[in-house]
Amino acid sequence: MLGLLLLQVLASCLWLGHSEVVKSFASCPQFFYAGIPPNIVLNPKKPAWICQHFRNSYHYATLYDRDRRIPVYSAYKYQPGPGKRPQTWLAEPQLINPTYSKDMDTETSISNRYKITPQQIGQSQAITQDYKNLQGLDRGHLSPSGHRSGNNSKMATFTLTNIVPQNSTLNKGQWKDYENQTMAQRTQGCTTTYVIRGAVPGNTYISNNRVNVPSHIWSAACCQTNTTMRTWAVIAENSRNQVQNLTRAQLEATLTQLYGRGQVSLFHSACPR
Template sequence: MLLGLLLICVGWHTTPGGAEVVTSFEETCPRFFFRETPPRIGLTPAHLVRICQRYRNQYRYATMYDRPNYIPLYSAYIYNPGKAKRPQNWMVEPQLVRSSLPPEMTLEEDLLKKQVTLAELEKSQAVLKDYKNLIDYNRGHLNPNSHQPNSDAKKSTFTLTNTVPQYEKLNGGSWANYEDKTMKVKTQGCKDTFAVVGAVPGNKYIAGKRVNQPSHVWSAACCYIDNNRIRSWAVIARNDKDAVEELTLGQLEGKLAELYQQNSISLFHSDCPRQ
C-alpha cells in the first residue's frame, strides 16, 4: 500500500524558500499544533514537504504534503467554525514549483501567467484538471472550510495541497456528519481544539495514475479545557465506503502505525490523553 511513499524517490529534492514551504513547523507556524508539537509519523522525509499555509499575508494552518503522490499526508489546524459563505475558487502553491516564487497560495490561472508552465506546475503538485470527470470520487478537504472562522480563512482551505480524492458518498455522508455534527458536540466546553486530519496513500490513482487515491482518511482532535482537563477523540474511514469508525486517540495511532508500516506514531504531544 505504501511502497510508493516509503521508497527513496530520486529527483524529489525539496528546497525551502520564503515563508511557506519550510524546513520546520516548530520554527514557522507552531501554533496549529497542541503544545506546539507536530505529529511524529516517521515516513521518509525526502518525500514530504512542510507547508505553512499562507493566505492574505497570514498563516492559516499547516500541511505535510506528499509530493510524489500529489496529496497531503495531513493538515493541522485550530477548530474555530464560522458562518461565512463557502468559497468557490481552488488555489495552488507557488513555492512547490520554485522557492523564488511568492509564498502565498494563488489561483492556478494567475500562477501560469508568471512564467510558470503547466508542465512545471503538474510536476510539483496536483492541478485542477486532475479532479475533472471523476467517477464516485471528488475533492475532499482535510482541513474543511466549515471549521474555519471567516471568509479569508475558509478560502485558504481551497487549495489542492489540502485536498485528496475522497469517495463521494463518504465525503457528503458520514464524513460530513463527523465534520459538522460530531465535532460540534465533542468540542463543547473546549477553549481550544487542535485537529489533525490525514490520509493513508493507497494502491489506486486518478488522473491517469498521477494522483494517489487514499485507502483511508482519518481525523484526530485534542481539546484543551483547562490546566487539568484535556480530552481527545479520533475517527478513521475506508475511502471506498460511507462509514466512519470512532476510536480513541491511542487506538487511531495504533491503527495508523500498521497502515503506515511504522513501529509507532504520535499525533499529539504526550499530554493529550490516548484513552
C-alpha cells in the same frame, strides 16, 4: 573576497528566511498542541512542510507528499464561523520554486506571474485538471472550510495541497456528519481544539497515475478545557460510508499497522491517549 563571501552567506540566510515550504513547521507551530507535530513515521519520501499562507496570515499547516500529490495531513485549530464557501481552487507557488510567493494563488495567476505553464505547476503538486471528470470521488478537504471562520480563512482551505480524492458517498454521508455534527458536540466546553486530519496512501490513482487515492481518511482532536485535556479520533475506509470512532491510542495503533514504519504519535504526550 571576504566581503563577497559575507554577502553570499547573508543572501542565503535571507532566502531561507523567506521560504515557507521548508523542512519544518517553524513558521506555524501554533496549529499543533504545544507546538509539537506528529512524529516522522508519517513522513513520505519527498515531503513538503507547508505553512498555509493566504492574504497576510497563516491558516493551518500541511505535510504534503510530492510524489503522490496528496497531503499526508493538515493540522488546524477548530474555529467554525460565518463566511462564504469559496468556489475557486488555489495552488502553492513555493512547491514550484522556493523563491516564488508564499501566498497560495490561482493557477492562472501563477502562470501569468511567473510565465510558466499549468504542466510546470503540476510537476510539484496536483492541479485542477487532475480532478476533472471524477467518477465516484470528490475533492475531499483535510482542513475543511466549515471548521474555519471568515472569508479568507475559508478560502485558504481551497488549495489542492489540502485535497484528496475522497469517496463521494462517504464525503457526503457519514464523514460530513462527523465534520458538522459530531465535532460540534465533542468540542462543547473546549477552549481550544487542535485537529490533525490525514489520509493513508492507497494503491490506486487518478489522472494517469498522477494523484493517489487514499485507502483511509482519519482525524484526531486534542481538546483543551479550563480544567483538563481530552482527545478523540475517527477513521474511515475510503470505499465505504462508515466512520469508526476510536481513542487516540487506537488510531495511532491503526496507523502504525497501516504504515508499517514504526509507532505513530500524533500529539504531545499531554493529550490523553
